[in-house]
């Protein structure tokens with residue numbers, strides 16, 4: 135029986151865990167206690183999400199309108215990648231698939247065939263959210279519409295500090311206790327190494343049955359106390375620094391995040407209702423901090439509204455996120471740079487695994503092993519998708535980008551890439567966090583041309599193929615023309631500055 139859960143850390147991870155566990159354990163006698171230190175503070179970034187956030191918010195029964203208002207959120211239909219392929223190139227990664235299959239033939243094989251006979255229409259024209267994003271519009275997907283062209287996901291761009299605050303209110307209304315104190319020590323039981331208590335700067339020892347480490351990069355419990363090693367992935371994802379600055383908005387917010395390559399990394403641009411989040415993610419072996427800041431400041435539109443926030447990190451994951459009676463979430467569990475906004479989604483995965491394998495009747499190693507296996511699978515699949523971006527880059531003649539292009543990639547990714555190049559087949563290893571549409575957006579965006587495609591596409595006559603493709607484009611264009619401007623969609627939720 136878990137009498138008390140101690141959550142160390144009150145950043146996004148800590149308050150997501152507190153809110154979700156409060157809901158999950160509603161009506162039970164389990165106490166939940168968050169210990170956070172206002173003198174240490176949070177990492178202060180993390181503004182873009184992916185559609186899994188909707189599942190999390192739905193479980194908590196959050197009202198979207200309230201969430202949008204309280205977190206100054208905008209809608210996110212995907213990411214616009216600029217200058218990742220050849221200079222001047224742009225492509226969009228939507229949370230959706232492309233087109234519709236025809237007589238059982240996957241859409242991308244139809245598109246490749248059509249392309250082989252001279253049709254130049256970009257793959258993006260067959261994706262509703264891509265076209266909607268391009269035109270600066272936003273409408274919610276309609277789940278009742280059976281047309282596969284209308285099926286897409288969306289997410290939010292929000293102020294992460296406000297989101298944590300919102301969840302803190304939610305959790306505390308449901309009885310979660312909070313202490314503002316610094317944890318100075320972690321005390322384990324001699325017999326089995328389980329954590330018994332944490333010692334605060336007041337000298338008080340706070341004991342619990344289950345400990346959730348949300349202490350950020352330091353990993354106070356999982357790393358410093360339980361000595362769970364961090365598996366280093368920086369040879370695949372070499373960026374190890376970021377400098378972030380908020381700036382004033384100079385235009386209406388677009389319904390997507392922008393990712394623009396720079397000489398030793400890439401810059402993000404995340405428009406919120408009240409400001410824009412900007413940051414340059416780079417590798418310190420190729421660029422010093424001063425140059426990075428200069429580059430960032432030279433490439434933001436509005437006046438800076440915050441002091442530059444310089445962050446150092448190492449890409450990788452803890453060998454296990456659950457060790458004895460300690461579960462690590464957020465930065466304490468691992469970190470991959472924010473290229474595809476995966477961190478909050480990974481926090482959610484960790485929380486879901488904790489709840490699925492909740493140790494209500496004691497800690498069983500088989501449950502812990504299974505949770506760790508599933509967590510690792512999520513991390514590794516996301517890692518491979520991120521590496522793909524670097525591996526396929528076309529910024530020729532720049533040391534950072536040349537080195538990324540020539541690096542060896544994990545076998546799992548090498549296999550996917552090889553099979554796509556061979557016959558346009560999209561390998562999936564079980565449930566993937568980024569589905570086929572995501573992978574296709576990269577292959578098409580980076581102009582990876584497979585040697586061949588599914589031969590069944592050739593059984594469809596050219597005229598039928600062209601007619602079907604034209605029809606899909608028309609349906610999408612018409613649907614987009616009916617969608618309101620993104621700003622108009624936001625105004626439904628309250629005034630936009």
Ligand SMILES: Cc1cc2nc3c(=O)[nH]c(=O)nc-3n(C[C@H](O)[C@H](O)[C@H](O)COP(=O)(O)OP(=O)(O)OC[C@H]3O[C@@H](n4cnc5c(N)ncnc54)[C@H](O)[C@@H]3O)c2cc1C
Nearest residue numbers: 143144145146147176177180182317350464465472477478
């Ligand atoms: C450059 C960058 C960009 C990012 N962008 C995105 C993004 O766009 N999308 C996304 O999903 N994620 C993003 N992330 C990741 C995201 O910011 C984090 O996953 C998220 O904020 C969770 O952080 P956290 O709660 O684990 O840690 P933190 O925010 O660091 O919080 C740690 C908490 O632990 C407390 N603490 C630490 N030590 C002690 C102690 N001794 N005693 C008491 N309390 C203590 C602190 O007070 C704080 O409350 C980004 C990360 C970086 C570095």
